[in-house]
Amino acid sequence: MVVAFIKGYMIFCIVLVLIYLVRHFLFAMQRLAGRQRLYYNDIHSSDMKSITVVIPMHNEEQVLSYVLDSLLECDYDRDRMEIIPINDNSSDKTKELLDEYHKKYEFIRPLHRDCPDRGKPVGLNDAMQLATGEIIIVFDADYRPAKDMLKQLASAFEDPEVGAVMGRVIPYNTNKNMLTRLLNLERSGGYQVDQQARYNLKTIPQYGGTVGGFRKDILLSTGGFNPLVLAEDTELTYRLYTSGWKVIYANSAECYEEAPETWEVRGKQIRRWARGHNQVLFRYLPKTILTKHMNLREKLDGIMLLFVYAVPFFLLVGQIASLALFFLGEFSFLAGWWVLMFMAIYCSFGNFAPFFEIGTALFLDGIKGEAMLLPLLLFNFYFYMWNISMGFCDAIADVVTKRKVKWAKTARFAQKKA
Amino acid sequence: MHIIIILAIVFVIMLLTPFVSAIVYCKSRQGKILTIRQEKIKDARYFGKSFAKLVEENVSVQKDGVINLSKEETYIDGDKTTEFPSIVEELVICREKDFVAPEGVKGFAGEIYSNHNVIINKKNVSLRAAYAKECMIVGDAVSVDRWVDAEQTLAVYDNCDLGMSASAGQRLSVGKGCSFRRLYAPEILVGQYPATYVNPMENRESRILEAAKQLEVVRNVNYVSKDMTNSQGEADITVLTRENLVVLENIIVRGDVRSHKSVRLCDNSVVCGNIFAEDDIHIGKNATVLGNVFTQGSIYVEEGAMIGKPGQITSMIAKDTITMAKNVCVFGYVSCERGGKIVSSNAENASANVEFLTKPQFTTQICFDDIEEYEKLSVEGFRKQELLKSVKVDVETKEVAKSMFFGCKSLEEVVLPESVEVIGAYAFADCFRLKDITACSDMSVRTIGTSAFENCRNLQAAIFGETLQSLGAAAFAGCSGLKRVQFAGECGLTHIGDHCFNGCENLESIELPDSVEVVGVSAFANCKKLIEISVPAGCETQPGIEQLRQETEVQVCVRSL
Numbered sequence: 001m002v003v004a005f006i007k008g009y010m011i012f013c014i015v016l017v018l019i020y021l022v023r024h025f026l027f028a029m030q031r032l033a034g035r036q037r038l039y040y041n042d043i044h045s046s047d048m049k050s051i052t053v054v055i056p057m058h059n060e061e062q063v064l065s066y067v068l069d070s071l072l073e074c075d076y077d078r079d080r081m082e083i084i085p086i087n088d089n090s091s092d093k094t095k096e097l098l099d100e101y102h103k104k105y106e107f108i109r110p111l112h113r114d115c116p117d118r119g120k121p122v123g124l125n126d127a128m129q130l131a132t133g134e135i136i137i138v139f140d141a142d143y144r145p146a147k148d149m150l151k152q153l154a155s156a157f158e159d160p161e162v163g164a165v166m167g168r169v170i171p172y173n174t175n176k177n178m179l180t181r182l183l184n185l186e187r188s189g190g191y192q193v194d195q196q197a198r199y200n201l202k203t204i205p206q207y208g209g210t211v212g213g214f215r216k217d218i219l220l221s222t223g224g225f226n227p228l229v230l231a232e233d234t235e236l237t238y239r240l241y242t243s244g245w246k247v248i249y250a251n252s253a254e255c256y257e258e259a260p261e262t263w264e265v266r267g268k269q270i271r272r273w274a275r276g277h278n279q280v281l282f283r284y285l286p287k288t289i290l291t292k293h294m295n296l297r298e299k300l301d302g303i304m305l306l307f308v309y310a311v312p313f314f315l316l317v318g319q320i321a322s323l324a325l326f327f328l329g330e331f332s333f334l335a336g337w338w339v340l341m342f343m344a345i346y347c348s349f350g351n352f353a354p355f356f357e358i359g360t361a362l363f364l365d366g367i368k369g370e371a372m373l374l375p376l377l378l379f380n381f382y383f384y385m386w387n388i389s390m391g392f393c394d395a396i397a398d399v400v401t402k403r404k405v406k407w408a409k410t411a412r413f414a415q416k417k418a
Numbered sequence: 419m420h421i422i423i424i425l426a427i428v429f430v431i432m433l434l435t436p437f438v439s440a441i442v443y444c445k446s447r448q449g450k451i452l453t454i455r456q457e458k459i460k461d462a463r464y465f466g467k468s469f470a471k472l473v474e475e476n477v478s479v480q481k482d483g484v485i486n487l488s489k490e491e492t493y494i495d496g497d498k499t500t501e502f503p504s505i506v507e508e509l510v511i512c513r514e515k516d517f518v519a520p521e522g523v524k525g526f527a528g529e530i531y532s533n534h535n536v537i538i539n540k541k542n543v544s545l546r547a548a549y550a551k552e553c554m555i556v557g558d559a560v561s562v563d564r565w566v567d568a569e570q571t572l573a574v575y576d577n578c579d580l581g582m583s584a585s586a587g588q589r590l591s592v593g594k595g596c597s598f599r600r601l602y603a604p605e606i607l608v609g610q611y612p613a614t615y616v617n618p619m620e621n622r623e624s625r626i627l628e629a630a631k632q633l634e635v636v637r638n639v640n641y642v643s644k645d646m647t648n649s650q651g652e653a654d655i656t657v658l659t660r661e662n663l664v665v666l667e668n669i670i671v672r673g674d675v676r677s678h679k680s681v682r683l684c685d686n687s688v689v690c691g692n693i694f695a696e697d698d699i700h701i702g703k704n705a706t707v708l709g710n711v712f713t714q715g716s717i718y719v720e721e722g723a724m725i726g727k728p729g730q731i732t733s734m735i736a737k738d739t740i741t742m743a744k745n746v747c748v749f750g751y752v753s754c755e756r757g758g759k760i761v762s763s764n765a766e767n768a769s770a771n772v773e774f775l776t777k778p779q780f781t782t783q784i785c786f787d788d789i790e791e792y793e794k795l796s797v798e799g800f801r802k803q804e805l806l807k808s809v810k811v812d813v814e815t816k817e818v819a820k821s822m823f824f825g826c827k828s829l830e831e832v833v834l835p836e837s838v839e840v841i842g843a844y845a846f847a848d849c850f851r852l853k854d855i856t857a858c859s860d861m862s863v864r865t866i867g868t869s870a871f872e873n874c875r876n877l878q879a880a881i882f883g884e885t886l887q888s889l890g891a892a893a894f895a896g897c898s899g900l901k902r903v904q905f906a907g908e909c910g911l912t913h914i915g916d917h918c919f920n921g922c923e924n925l926e927s928i929e930l931p932d933s934v935e936v937v938g939v940s941a942f943a944n945c946k947k948l949i950e951i952s953v954p955a956g957c958e959t960q961p962g963i964e965q966l967r968q969e970t971e972v973q974v975c976v977r978s979l
Contacts, residue, residue: 037714038737044462044751046731075459079821079844103940106892106917146456158710159694160656160674174449181449254454367450372443375436
């Protein structure tokens, strides 16, 4: 009975991996040979939406001047723009530095939060109460937006159906070490192929919580961000789709970010993402299936996207199950199906879309040589499999215990601006 | 046994090779950080402007007919040269005279720059690129390889190929049979000639320009028909639909239109917002779209249609093609990836007598004497109307709306009624020439919004009446000409926002009323001539005053109440 169950589970894993294989392959082929949809960055309008740029910060004295100085250079009508850096319970000099900026520039209006409930969602909720703009644009404190970034992102909201827009992030510390080199590959694949293909195919490009924006009134009318959800960005994506709005991806709205430079920091980050994403899975799976506002294609992709941080957990269990079958001498159940088995293993290494999507992305980005690094993503695969599985278990524990999530910040590595 | 060992070794080698080579690659070569052009900005006239800037910066230091633009190249001085070869390989620069394409020249392989006008009115001439500091004429059947740009007006006659981009700073006319990729001008007259200019608003009702009301969202419909409109034929709706959508004749849709298939506007219909579609968009005869038009397919615009509205910039963008008939007017930008075409006509064209396109006539004076007309003004108001000189509001209104006259750089005179209580944020910001708002003392102004008069450098005095309660942040910041700020004796002002008078370099002294409770940070920062400030007791600890005491030598006189 147990052996039969494990065998059944193995087949489930193989089917699961094959489904995601097809998805990744389709996305890669779409980017290489499919019709590309135009983004709205060519729209010139003298009537741009009013925007509030919000930057959540917690102990960001090292990096905050980069993002603020870049924003000061941005091209956007003065009367339609304000900047609200959120100083969220910082214990370093973030407060003093922000106050200095406000002393120089009236439209940089810091929000100082000094209260027990720290976190990005609550910080954003407070900032939205103060914001005068129709559109909230969010950057992390380590980002360096280009001059035309704000116009590129705000253009999307000329479309009355767009609830949120997401830009592309590019690590600037690629050459720091092997991890950052590999993260550069992942970012390339994730944005240049995965997100853009979903935009092209009119499925679900994902709002990523930074280098992006959303309509303030939608959030305010639906109660703001939920402080119990760690992945407020993914939650917003599904909240928008299940209520008739769309998210679009702006591949040309590129912004530099700092990629984590140590495995420890990256591990914590990915575990937090997995926990948050799976919280959204538990909340939005039924809504995604039942909503009238999404068509079949959006629902299928939406469901697959919801499961992306659950699949590594299933695969981890699958690998343990395969070991069990091996030692029980029951592994011959796939005799004759071995081709499928090999394919599944091959693809399970590809769960983070390295082979198709990253290869395609490197080709499109003109850095084909970096494809030599692809085999090293095997290490990432197991590293992520473990951390994501931990995140998945965290999310289950959240549901069971109804505990309050604690917000954590990714450590910064940049040197302070002179 | 040996074979097994050999196979095992081969297996291990094959297994490890990708990893070893990846590690070697990683260690031996630096990764490439993808380049983001941090300085890039959106400018539809980028080609012309950047070329003109390069020429103007370098022409004065040229040597022996060689100019250093992006690289060193020889050029022809168009002011002195009269003989040109049939194919002109060099760059041509005219600083004193107009450039007129000489007889016998078949092509210009280099760019043309003129400090005045450029006239290319010979048939079948090919042209790489041309820039005119004033106006330009591009005659029949001229083929442009890259771009043409004129600072003022550009008149293009029939059957031209306009290359990558044709743009003008004020007005552009494009004759029939022309093909293009991108067009830009504040006013683009399509299928028209300079002599046949017709004001596109002449046959349209001015009510379509009024501000939008509360809009209802209507989903998944196929038609916007009469039964969705009020008695004036207006539908106060925004349409979001997965279906093909048709807006029937003579209907005014106040909101936006978004279809996941195609959109057809029937003749004389109006959409006050934007149109977005996945498939083709057909805009019927004399139809109007006041906002942007965007599609992943193609756009077809029939005779007499208008896209955008006077004084504003909007865009018409298609992934595929754009086809326009005659007498179409677009205010702003037109772009299509697969090339656009103006419908050709067999009728005789007007190019026998080529002439410059006239410059647009801008409104310089506005007077409101109808309250309804004033209150229905579009939210945009007169924002960035750079030639507006005077405004008189002669109606009983309580408010000057947010950003209403923002960036009216020539605005000198504003007369507001006594009834005004609120001056909205940025209402007069960047009106560099605005001299006088003494009317504030006669009005019942309670609140002056954020940056309401920021950078009004010519403003000499600000005198406030008793009703004033709040001055917003940066309300008078950057008013470098401001010498006198005076409050009425019984003035009830309690709040002076952050940066309120920051950068008022000529302000020497100021006396804050007794009622003031809050003085924001940097309220008087960078007031270089400020010697003395008189504040009521209790106010001296406010951030704006505290800052003066600590960082400057300004004398802070504290009055006891």
